[in-house]
Amino acid sequence: MGTVKRTTARLVQRKVVVCGRIIMYDIDLTNAVAEIKRLKARIVALQVPEGMKKRAYQIAEDIENNASAEVMLVAEPCFGACDVPSSLFDMVDAVVHVGHSPIPSLRFTKPVIFVPARSRIPVTEQLKKAVGLLVEPVGVLATSQHLEELDDAIEGLESMGMKVKIGEGDSRISHVGEILGCNYTTATSIAEDVNSYLLIGSGTFHGLGVHLSTGKKVVVLDPNLEEPREIEQEKAKILRQRHAAIERAEKARSFGIIIGEKVGQRRLRRARELRKLIRWKRKDASLILMDKFDPEKLKTLGFDAYVSTACPRIAIDDVAMYDRPLLTPHELEIVLGVRRWDDYTFDQMTEEEF
Numbered sequence: 001m002g003t004v005k006r007t008t009a010r011l012v013q014r015k016v017v018v019c020g021r022i023i024m025y026d027i028d029l030t031n032a033v034a035e036i037k038r039l040k041a042r043i044v045a046l047q048v049p050e051g052m053k054k055r056a057y058q059i060a061e062d063i064e065n066n067a068s069a070e071v072m073l074v075a076e077p078c079f080g081a082c083d084v085p086s087s088l089f090d091m092v093d094a095v096v097h098v099g100h101s102p103i104p105s106l107r108f109t110k111p112v113i114f115v116p117a118r119s120r121i122p123v124t125e126q127l128k129k130a131v132g133l134l135v136e137p138v139g140v141l142a143t144s145q146h147l148e149e150l151d152d153a154i155e156g157l158e159s160m161g162m163k164v165k166i167g168e169g170d171s172r173i174s175h176v177g178e179i180l181g182c183n184y185t186t187a188t189s190i191a192e193d194v195n196s197y198l199l200i201g202s203g204t205f206h207g208l209g210v211h212l213s214t215g216k217k218v219v220v221l222d223p224n225l226e227e228p229r230e231i232e233q234e235k236a237k238i239l240r241q242r243h244a245a246i247e248r249a250e251k252a253r254s255f256g257i258i259i260g261e262k263v264g265q266r267r268l269r270r271a272r273e274l275r276k277l278i279r280w281k282r283k284d285a286s287l288i289l290m291d292k293f294d295p296e297k298l299k300t301l302g303f304d305a306y307v308s309t310a311c312p313r314i315a316i317d318d319v320a321m322y323d324r325p326l327l328t329p330h331e332l333e334i335v336l337g338v339r340r341w342d343d344y345t346f347d348q349m350t351e352e353e354f
C-alpha cells in the first residue's frame, strides 16, 4: 500500500473537448524533452489518445521547439500503453506516448517516453454525495487520466472520517490504485480488506470489471459528471449481451483465436492454451494474428465464433459490430463447460500469458 506522489515539474495545460465540454489536462513535457535530448533523438513519433488528437499539434510544436527534434504525429488510434506499433521503430529514434501510464513489464526495441495527461477537476462536491453510497473501509481506484484526483479523493474521504485503502498492482501497473481495462490487480489485492470501492474514471467498463472481479460494491465518480453512480445498476444490460454471445457460441464447430499484434497484447501462451482446450473438446481451432479489429476481416475468415486474447474491451464494447460471437477467454471457458456462468468476470491480462 502507498500513496501517489504529486508531480512538481513544469506543467503545460492543454484544453481537450470531451463530450462537448472543455477539459483541462496537465501535460508535463519537461522530462520528455530532457529524455529526447539525452538520447540525441532526431526523429520522434508522437502518440496521443483520440480525445486529444485535435490539439496534438501543440504538443508536437512544444517538443520541436524545446528538444530540437523532428516530430511525426501518429494518426492511428491509440488506446493504451500496450498500443505502440512496432513499425514505428523502423522510422524514428524514439516514441513519445501521451495520456497513458507505462506498463512496466513491457519491453520495446527503442525508447518509448511516457507523458501523463492528468485532468484537474475538483471532486469535493461529488465526494460528499458518494460518501453515503460507500461502505468503509473503501478501496480507492482511478484510471490513468484521473490519478491526480485519486490523491484528492483519498484526502477528502479521510477528512470525512472514512477508512481508506489503496492497493498495489502487478507488473502491468505502474501506480498504486491505478486500474486498466485489462488489469484490476490494484482492486483484487485489497479485496479482502475493503467493503466497497470508489473508482474515479468514466464509463461503465472499468467499474463493472472491478465489481465482477471482487464481488464488492463499486461507486464510480466521473469528474466530468455531476453525480456519482453505483455500477451494479448498469451491469444487467452488459451481462445479458455476454450471456447471449456465449449461448450463440455453444453451437459453433470452429473457433478463430485472435492474438493481437500490438506489443502489449500478444498473449501467445494464453491463445495456445485455448486452442488446446477447444481441440480437446473435438472442435476446430486456429490462431489468427490481427492488429486492428475489423468485423469484415472476421467475416472473410469464416469461423463460426471468435475468441479475442487481445484487448479485453473489444469483445465487450464493440459487441454490436460483430455478426459472429466474439468472446473473451473466460467466456470461451464457459462455452466449453470448464467455467461456470456464476464465476463470470471480465478478462484480465497477466505477464505469464504472453
Ligand code: SF4
Pocket: 079, 080, 081, 082, 083, 180, 181, 182, 183, 264, 265, 310, 311, 312, 313
Ligand atoms: S490491452 Fe486494452 S485495456 Fe489494456 S492497456 Fe491496452 S488498450 Fe488498455
